[in-house]
Structure formats: structure tokens, C-alpha cells
Amino acid sequence: MERxxxxxxxxxxxxxxxxxxxxxxxxxxxxxxxxxxxxxTLEQPWGGGNTWVGFxxxxxxxxxxxxxxxxxxxxxxxxxxTAISMVIALTLAAFVDRxxxxxxxxxxxxxxxxxxxxxxxxxxxxxxxxxxxxxxGAINQIWPGLWNxxxxxxxxxxxxxxxxxxxxxxxxxxxxxxALQMIPRSLSEAGAMDGARPFRRMMDLQLPLITPTVFFxxxxxxxxxxxxxxxxxxxxxxxxxxxSTEVMVYNIYVDGFKxxxxxxxxxxxxxxxxxxxxxxxxxxxxxEKRVHYN
Amino acid sequence: MAAITISGVKKRYKKxxxxxxxxxxxxxxxxxxxxxxxxxxKSTLLRMIAGLEEISEGTIAIDGTVVNQLEPRERGCxxxxxxYALYPHxxxxxxxxxxxxxxxxxxxxxxxxxxxxxxSVSLEPYxxxxxxxxxxxxRQRVAMARAMxxxxxxxxxxxxxxxxxxxxxxxMRAEVRNLHRSLGVTSVFVTxxxxxxxxxxxxLIVMNSGIVEQVGKPSEVYHNPAxxxxxxxxGSPSMNLVRGFFAEDGYFRHGQGGMLSLPGLAKAHxxxxxxxxxxxxxVRRVDAGHKGxxxxxxxxxxxxxxxxxxxxxxxxxxxxAVDDGNDALGTGMPIHFAVSESDIHVFDHTTGRRIDHAGxxxxxxxxxxx
Amino acid sequence: xIERSPFFDFVSYxxxxxxxxxxxxxxxxxxxxxxxxxxxxxxxxxxxxPSGHLFENIQTAWVRADxxxxxxxxxxxxxxxxxxxITLAALSAFSIVFFNYRARMLCFWxxxxxxxxxxxxxxxxxxxxxxxxxxxxxxxxxxxGITWLIETVSGIRVGLxxxxxxxxxxxxxxxxxxxxxxxxxxxxxMTIPDELVEASKMxxxxxxxxxxxxxxxLSRTNMLALATIMFVSSWNQYLWPLLxxxxxxxxxxxxxxxxxxxxxxxxxxxxxxxxxxxxIIMLPPLLVVALMxxxxxxGLISRDK
Numbered sequence: 001m002e003r004x005x006x007x008x009x010x011x012x013x014x015x016x017x018x019x020x021x022x023x024x025x026x027x028x029x030x031x032x033x034x035x036x037x038x039x040x041t042l043e044q045p046w047g048g049g050n051t052w053v054g055f056x057x058x059x060x061x062x063x064x065x066x067x068x069x070x071x072x073x074x075x076x077x078x079x080x081x082t083a084i085s086m087v088i089a090l091t092l093a094a095f096v097d098r099x100x101x102x103x104x105x106x107x108x109x110x111x112x113x114x115x116x117x118x119x120x121x122x123x124x125x126x127x128x129x130x131x132x133x134x135x136x137g138a139i140n141q142i143w144p145g146l147w148n149x150x151x152x153x154x155x156x157x158x159x160x161x162x163x164x165x166x167x168x169x170x171x172x173x174x175x176x177x178x179a180l181q182m183i184p185r186s187l188s189e190a191g192a193m194d195g196a197r198p199f200r201r202m203m204d205l206q207l208p209l210i211t212p213t214v215f216f217x218x219x220x221x222x223x224x225x226x227x228x229x230x231x232x233x234x235x236x237x238x239x240x241x242x243x244s245t246e247v248m249v250y251n252i253y254v255d256g257f258k259x260x261x262x263x264x265x266x267x268x269x270x271x272x273x274x275x276x277x278x279x280x281x282x283x284x285x286x287x288e289k290r291v292h293y294n
Numbered sequence: 295m296a297a298i299t300i301s302g303v304k305k306r307y308k309k310x311x312x313x314x315x316x317x318x319x320x321x322x323x324x325x326x327x328x329x330x331x332x333x334x335x336k337s338t339l340l341r342m343i344a345g346l347e348e349i350s351e352g353t354i355a356i357d358g359t360v361v362n363q364l365e366p367r368e369r370g371c372x373x374x375x376x377x378y379a380l381y382p383h384x385x386x387x388x389x390x391x392x393x394x395x396x397x398x399x400x401x402x403x404x405x406x407x408x409x410x411x412x413x414s415v416s417l418e419p420y421x422x423x424x425x426x427x428x429x430x431x432x433r434q435r436v437a438m439a440r441a442m443x444x445x446x447x448x449x450x451x452x453x454x455x456x457x458x459x460x461x462x463x464x465x466m467r468a469e470v471r472n473l474h475r476s477l478g479v480t481s482v483f484v485t486x487x488x489x490x491x492x493x494x495x496x497x498l499i500v501m502n503s504g505i506v507e508q509v510g511k512p513s514e515v516y517h518n519p520a521x522x523x524x525x526x527x528x529g530s531p532s533m534n535l536v537r538g539f540f541a542e543d544g545y546f547r548h549g550q551g552g553m554l555s556l557p558g559l560a561k562a563h564x565x566x567x568x569x570x571x572x573x574x575x576x577v578r579r580v581d582a583g584h585k586g587x588x589x590x591x592x593x594x595x596x597x598x599x600x601x602x603x604x605x606x607x608x609x610x611x612x613x614x615a616v617d618d619g620n621d622a623l624g625t626g627m628p629i630h631f632a633v634s635e636s637d638i639h640v641f642d643h644t645t646g647r648r649i650d651h652a653g654x655x656x657x658x659x660x661x662x663x664x
Numbered sequence: 665x666i667e668r669s670p671f672f673d674f675v676s677y678x679x680x681x682x683x684x685x686x687x688x689x690x691x692x693x694x695x696x697x698x699x700x701x702x703x704x705x706x707x708x709x710x711x712x713x714p715s716g717h718l719f720e721n722i723q724t725a726w727v728r729a730d731x732x733x734x735x736x737x738x739x740x741x742x743x744x745x746x747x748x749x750i751t752l753a754a755l756s757a758f759s760i761v762f763f764n765y766r767a768r769m770l771c772f773w774x775x776x777x778x779x780x781x782x783x784x785x786x787x788x789x790x791x792x793x794x795x796x797x798x799x800x801x802x803x804x805x806x807x808x809g810i811t812w813l814i815e816t817v818s819g820i821r822v823g824l825x826x827x828x829x830x831x832x833x834x835x836x837x838x839x840x841x842x843x844x845x846x847x848x849x850x851x852x853x854m855t856i857p858d859e860l861v862e863a864s865k866m867x868x869x870x871x872x873x874x875x876x877x878x879x880x881x882l883s884r885t886n887m888l889a890l891a892t893i894m895f896v897s898s899w900n901q902y903l904w905p906l907l908x909x910x911x912x913x914x915x916x917x918x919x920x921x922x923x924x925x926x927x928x929x930x931x932x933x934x935x936x937x938x939x940x941x942x943x944i945i946m947l948p949p950l951l952v953v954a955l956m957x958x959x960x961x962x963g964l965i966s967r968d969k
Contacts, residue, residue, distance in 0.1 A: 005346070005861035006764035007871040013763035017771050020752040023841040028778045030800045031789035038789065092683040095676040106680045108957055109687055115953035117900035119922045120946040124694045126926070127935050134935070135693065138709035169687060174961050198672045227784040231902035235923050249784045256788040257907070265788045273785045280780045346862050367868030379859035383881040392877075393867035440867075 038266035057267040078225035084165035089172030114170030122235035125163040153244025179213035296447040302352035330501035372441035380425040552609030577615035698940035725941030729921040745898035753845030761853040798824035892960035
């Protein structure tokens with residue numbers, strides 16, 4: 001859309017946008033450039049500055065079998081979280097969209113997880129899933145030792161995934177509900193005239209019509225699962241037991257701040273950054289073009 | 295009251311001219327309507343007067359002062375917009391008084407003025423409402439009051455009635471007319487609606503694709519259209535126009551062997567490629583035996599109540615006539631028409647300009663006589 | 665609802681009630697456990713009914729994690745970030761939408777692309793910049809030779825330094841740039857009809873007056889939505905405050921304190937205190953969302969289009 005009404009005012013627009021531009025340059029572009037610089041250089045042990053090492057840092061992490069195991073784990077984490085969260089949110093939104101009596105109450109509660117800090121939810125879920133307290137630990141009273149996320153890596157990962165998925169329900173629910181409510185009512189009515197029952201209409205009409213939202217949310221959820229998991233993991237497992245819940249973001253933190261391996265951490269940052277950029281690109285190019293219903 | 299002088303004004307968007315040089319003189323206190331189809335540049339011209347569009351070339355002067363470089367607020371114009379452009383978050387009285395507030399007028403004085411203006415357009419009961427709570431006609435009046443309160447030198451109207459229903463439009467037309475009569479402020483009104491234009495204007499400016507086709511009083515424009523475009527655009531149903539040439543035998547030849555005996559015109563415009571036109575209401579129905587009768591075949595008729603329109607075809611050329619008979623006219627029935635030679639307009643076909651009976655083309659601004 | 669279908673209605677309610685449990689159980693357990701005494705909370709499985717020790721637990725948590733000053737810090741940071749984001753977003757979007765200058769789309773993209781650079785992927789270098797926020801400028805001066813020039817002329821070596829570690833500025837400033845907010849405001853500003861701009865020009869108001877008198881009042885809904893989203897996300901920040909504050913006593917936020925509340929491996933498993941603490945830490949953003957739901961849902965949605 002082209003506007004025609006503009007203000008003419010030499011310096012004013014620059015003055016207005018300058019604060020944000022400066023912040024963006026200082027806190028986004030400069031660090032990103034720095035990360036690139038570090039990723040391709042190595043700091044000399046006796047303060048001799050950085051030397052150019054090309055792709056050595058990348059090769060270093062790529063040759064490490066543990067790194068790939070962690071990438072695989074991160075991918076599994078992201079996909080599982082996204083799937084669980086979206087399926088639950090979509091189901092709830094589909095039923096809320098029927099606007100039965102009292103759904104307003106359900107609707108407002110379903111949004112709540114959006115408001116919760118990941119570490120706070122992490123603490124709550126850690127208690128719920130604790131082997132010797134809370135709720136799930138009750139299993140251990142029947143079959144001692146069956147459930148223990150403190151020792152069993154799979155259990156720990158499952159626990160973190162469930163918590164992350166729970167946190168995403170609110171956000172996904174809002175978008176699904178909005179998309180469903182955007183579908184013209186007359187379409188459902190036409191479906192009813194064609195003899196389709198409510199469940200049938202949900203499957204044949206509503207779901208196909210919200211595919212753009214589904215794709216949008218898949219990407220958003222994947223990005224968030226790849227990047228937002230730090231707080232959760234730090235509070236729930238600190239990456240343990242024995243690294244079984246260590247994902248890319250957490251590893252960057254550990255290598256960078258605990259191991260002080262800036263070059264390695266920077267290289268990992270760049271990999272993660274490229275991943276996010278690729279996902280965003282898919283979101284912009286592919287999804288926007290392929291999925292359109294009007 | 296102020297005169298507006300538009301001289302050699304052009305508007306260019308990215309090397310594309312949308313207004314090709316307009317010269318018009320608007321007199322102080324005059325009500326001028328710019329009429330034309332959409333995209334003809336009429337709104338652009340108005341907005342250049344207002345200062346909302348840059349003038350690419352030429353000058354616009356208000357009261358003798360060239361305003362090209364002045365900001366809108368410095369030009370002394372007030373404008374009524376097509377969609378009213380009321381501030382949705384302000385009450386009616388805040389909307390009306392906003393310009394005064396910006397100008398720094400003290401509150402008490404401002405409120406008194408707002409009240410006075412609101413009274414004059416019967417908006418007094420609605421002063422505390424927001425635009426969203428008003429009907430279309432009321433919003434329209436707020437927009438007018440907002441323009442009036444500043445006591446501008448010039449009123450500009452940009453298709454202000456296009457969002458109103460037919461009945462309200464007629465009522466608002468009368469109101470604008472009254473307003474102009476009582477305030478006498480120079481007004482420029484843009485519209486694509488010819489009825490609106492004809493009823494409101496002291497003078498009409500007819501525009502088409504960036505040029506002024508004709509400037510003149512409404513009746514002048516109607517009865518002496520300066521170009522084919524004006525002839526076709528003004529009047530409903532539009533003028534019967536047919537292309538052909540005058541032969542030496544005093545006949546006008548057109549279509550598939552059509553002949554019209556027009557000895558007087560033929561003498562003046564011998565062998566010229568022309569279009570001739572006649573208003574439908576001046577096409578008379580006659581008996582078959584009438585001298586010089588045009589034989590035609592009825593296509594269909596449209597009942598208007600007081601009269602009806604006959605759509606017919608004579609030698610392959612369509613012809614429309616206004617008729618007050620009430621006999622049955624079925625498709626395919628023969629019918630006969632006659633036209634007086636003096637009712638016929640002649641246009642040069644290549645230039646599209648009117649040719650007066652001495653044979654010279656009429657220029658766009660020749661018919662200005664104010 | 666188009667036709668009556670009692671069975672499907674029943675299924676719908678059942679599913680929604682199940683969903684309600686799913687969503688509420690963590691909240692409920694946090695609340696219930698937070699209200700229990702130590703022996704009560706140690707029972708497995710935990711009772712689903714609240715007990716009467718909520719306030720003493722909150723008190724204990726409050727003291728143990730020093731929540732008083734931390735709450736104040738969280739509030740300062742969350743409000744600071746929220747206000748900053750809204751202000752910057754509105755000003756930037758205003759500049760991009762209502763002024764016609766060559767570089768405006770470049771500026772917009774510079775801001776918008778930061779969506780692809782979440783904090784998590786640039787923590788290491790961002791941390792170093794927080795230690796000296798003027799580093800880029802120093803670099804600029806050095807490469808342009810200005811440092812050298814000044815040194816030769818005046819003998820003074822220019823060393824720009826602005827340490828943001830352990831300061832409110834450091835907690836707030838790096839979070840204030842906002843692609844989402846700018847985008848949202850831009851979307852909203854683009855729906856403002858041209859005629860409104862023109863009407864205000866005719867009424868004699870300049871750009872800033874128009875911004876203040878017309879745009880800001882009109883964008884109140886969007887502002888509330890944006891404020892809600894921003895407040896929630898900045899209150900819930902964890903990683904950034906963790907990095908920028910080494911002096912936790914003075915500059916820690918409540919969310920950072922959560923970890924300190926978790927019972928130690930071999931310590932007393934006083935989860936009741938932990939949960940009471942978690943409860944009050946999650947409460948402020950929850951209240952904001954619950955109160956502002958109508959507005960913020962609208963704001964969040966307009967993001968994808």
C-alpha cells in the first residue's frame with residue numbers, strides 16, 4: 001500500500017528513529033559481527049590478540065560426535081515440544097470455537113500459561129515430576145525406582161519437554177482461536193446445509209482453512225524451542241543428568257561462560273543463528289506463498 | 295473571499311504527467327465545481343490548491359500571492375474530505391475546534407466560536423458525541439463545521455457527498471448552496487456527479503485525463519459543449535453522437551449508408567470528417583411521411599415515469615430519444631425521428647473540439663464569460 | 665452453534681474440562697504445595713487440598729530469597745523495558761510511516777531483521793558489549809584514525825568506556841530495541857487513512873503535534889496490548905539478568921531467585937517454601953494478562969499479518 005500523505009521535515013525523522021537504530025546497532029549488529037569474528041579466529045593464550053583460523057572452530061565442533069548428539073537432541077526437543085503444544089492448543093481452540101455456553105471461562109484460562117516465566121513453571125514441574133515428592137513420584141511407591149529424572153536422562157528430557165509444551169499452550173491457543181474465528185460463519189452454515197455434522201465440519205472445513213496459521217505456528221514454535229529453553233533447563237536439570245538435557249542454547253552458555261571458550265561458543269552461536277534465519281526464511285518465503293486460502 | 299489563479303499548473307508522478315498544464319481563473323466569491331470522471335486529475339488539482347500535493351510546474355496564487363511554497367495551514371483554505379476525515383477519538387466539538395486549538399486560540403473564545411458554528415449547521419445537540427456515534431449526514435455536517443469555524447478565504451470540497459445516500463445528498467447540496475449564499479466564500483468543489491455539479495456551480499470546470507476540457511456556466515456547458523468528451527460526459531442519457539462526413543449534395547453520411555439532410559451544415563463543413571451530436575430530448579418522434587424523417591427500428595424502451603427513453607437503431611447507428619407517448623413499442627418495430635438542424639452540434643473528429651458554424655474550432659476557455 | 669447435537673456438545677465440554685485440568689494442575693499444585701507444612705508437602709502423592717500455611721511459607725520464601733528488593737528490581741526492569749519499548753517502537757514506526765525519506769525502508773529492515781537474532785544466539789558477544797557499551801564507537805574512532813589524530817594533537821588517548829554490568833541501565837537498555845513492537849506500530853499506523861493526516865495538516869498541525877494529538881490517542885488499544893506483552897516478557901527474563909548482574913544482592917530480579925529457592929540435593933526438601941515463592945513470582949505477569957486479556961490478545965494476533 002502506498003501512502004500519499006507524508007510530512008516533509010529534513011532531520012526530524014532521523015531524530016525519531018535514531019534511538020532505536022543506535023540500540024539495534026550496538027546490541028544486535030555489533031555483537032553479531034563480533035560473534036562472526038570470534039567464530040573465525042582463535043584467541044592466543046598469552047594475550048597475543050586473535051589469529052584467523054578460518055573454519056577451524058566450526059570443524060572443531062562438527063567433528064565432535066557429542067555436538068551432533070546434542071544437535072539431534074535439540075531437534076528432537078524442538079519437534080516434540082512443538083507437536084505436543086500445538087496439538088493440545090488446537091484441540092482446545094477447536095472446541096472453544098464452537099462458542100458453547102460458558103466457553104468464555106475456558107478461553108481465558110487457556111491463555112494463562114503464556115504469562116508464566118519459564119523458570120517458574122520449571123520449578124513447579126520439577127516438583128510435580130520429582131521422584132520422591134509431588135505427583136508423579138507416586139508411581140515409585142508402587143514400583144520403586146520406576147521414575148527418576150534425576151538419574152534417568154530420558155525421564156529428564158521428557159520432563160523438560162512436557163513443561164516447555166505446557167508453556168506454549170497459551171500462545172498457540174490464542175493464534176488458533178483467532179484463526180478459527182476468522183473463518184466466515186456462513187461457511188460452517190453451508191457445510192451444515194450440505195449435511196456435514198459438527199465434527200465432520202471441523203475436519204473438512206475448519207482445519208484445512210487454518211493451515212496458514214498452523215504453518216506459522218510450527219515455525220514460531222520451532223524457533224522458540226531452539227532458543228527459549230535456557231531458563232527452563234537451567235532451573236530444572238542444568239543440562240543433566242550427564243548432559244542428557246543439554247541443548248544448543250544451553251551448550252553455548254556452558255562453553256562460553258563456564259568453559260570460557262569464546263571461539264567455540266561463537267561458532268555454535270553462528271550455527272544456531274543460521275538455523276533461526278533458515279526457519280524465518282522458510283516462514284517468509286515458502287509458507288506465505290504456498291498456503292493461501294483467499 | 296479570495297480569487298484563485300491557476301496558471302500553467304502541471305503534476306508529475308515519477309516522470310508521468312497526470313495534469314498537463316491547467317490555466318483557470320477563479321473569481322472571489324465564486325462557487326466553482328470541477329467535474330470529471332475518476333482519474334481525470336480533478337482531486338489532484340484541488341489538493342494542489344490546498345497544499346497537500348506539490349505543484350510540479352506552474353503557479354497557484356490565492357489573492358494574488360503565489361502559494362506554491364506555503365504549508366497548507368498558511369494558505370487560508372479549509373477542506374471537506376470525501377470520507378470526512380474526522381478525528382475518531384475527539385468529540386464533535388473538539389473536532390470542530392481543533393484547528394483553533396492548534397492556532398493557539400484561548401479556550402473560552404474557541405468554545406464560543408464552535409458553538410456558534412455548530413448551531414448554524416444544527417449540530418448543537420451532538421457536541422459531546424464522538425464521530426462514531428453520528429449518522430453519515432451528521433458527520434458530513436461536522437466536517438463542514440470544521441471547515442467553517444476557521445473562517446477561511448477558500449472552501450475546498452473533495453467529493454464530500456459520495457458516501458451519502460441519494461436523498462441526503464440532495465439535502466446536503468441545498469445546505470452547501472445556502473452556506474455559500476450566506477458566507478459568500480470562494481469555493482472549489484470536486485465531484486464526478488454531474489447533477490451535483492450542474493446544480494451547485496456558478497461555473498463548471500470539466501476535466502478529462504489531466505486537461506481542462508471546458509470552463510463555463512452549467513447551462514453553457516450543457517448547451518454548447520466545447521468538445522466531444524464534454525458532449526458525451528454531460529447529460530443523461532448522453533448525447534446522440536454519430537461519425538460521418540458532409541457531402542456536396544447537402545447530406546450527412548454515416549454508418550451503413552445512413553443519410554441525413556442537413557444542407558445548412560453541409561455547406562459550412564463540406565467534406566469534413568466530423569461527429570455530429572444531438573441531445574436525446576431534442577430528437578422528436580414523427581410520422582413516416584414527415585419530410586426528412588429518420589427511419590429507425592426500436593431496440594427497447596426504458597420507462598422513467600413522466601417520460602420514457604427509446605433506444606433505437608437507424609442504419610446501424612444507435613439513437614436515443616426522449617418520448618412522452620404511451621403507445622406500445624416492441625423490439626423491432628419501425629419508428630421515425632426528426633431533428634432540427636439548429637440543435638445539432640458538430641465536432642472535429644480528429645481533435646475532438648467543437649466547430650462553430652463558421653467552421654472554426656472552439657477553444658477550451660473561449661466560452662468563459664463571467 | 666448451528667444445529668443441536670447434544671452428544672458432540674458433551675464431547676466438547678469433556679475436552680475443554682480436560683484441557684482446564686491440564687492447564688490448571690501446575691498452578692493448583694503450586695498453590696496447594698505452597699500452603700502446606702513441611703511434613704504435608706513431603707507426602708507422596710501430594711494431597712490436592714490446600715492447607716493453612718501459605719502466608720508463613722511466603723514469608724519464609726520472601727526472606728530466604730530476599731524477594732522484597734528483588735520484586736522492586738523486577739518491577740523497575742519490567743516497567744523500564746516496557747516503557748522504553750513502547751516509546752521507541754512508536755517513534756520509529758512514526759518516522760518510517762509518516763515521513764518520506766530514502767532510507768526509511770532500510771531502517772525498517774534493520775530493525776525488523778533483529779527478529780532473527782534472539783538474545784540467546786548472541787549472548788557471548790552481547791555480554792562483552794555490556795561490559796563496555798561504547799566499544800563499537802571506540803572501534804569506529806580507532807579505525808577512522810580519529811583516536812590517533814586526537815592523541816597526536818592533544819596527547820590524550822581517547823578511551824570510551826561505559827560499563828553496563830550491575831546497573832539498571834544494563835538490565836534495561838539492551839532489551840529495549842523491539843522489532844515486534846515497531847512492526848506492530850507500523851502495521852497500525854499504516855491503517856491510518858491519508859485523509860486524517862491531511863485534515864490535520866489543513867488544521868495547521870505539524871508532524872509532532874499530529875503524533876501527540878491524533879496518533880497516540882488512536883493507538884491506545886495497541887499500546888495496551890503491546891505493554892502487556894512487553895511487561896510479561898521482560899518480567900520473565902532470565903538469561904539476560906543472569907549474565908549482566910554479578911552483584912545479585914543489589915540488582916537481582918525475582919525470576920533469577922527461583923533457582924535459589926529449590927531445595928538443595930541433600931538439604932531439607934522444603935518444597936512448600938519453594939512453591940510459595942514460585943507462586944508470588946508468577947503472580948504479577950499472570951494478573952496483568954488476566955486483566956488485560958481482551959487487549960493483549962488483539963495485539964498478539966495482529967503480529968502475524
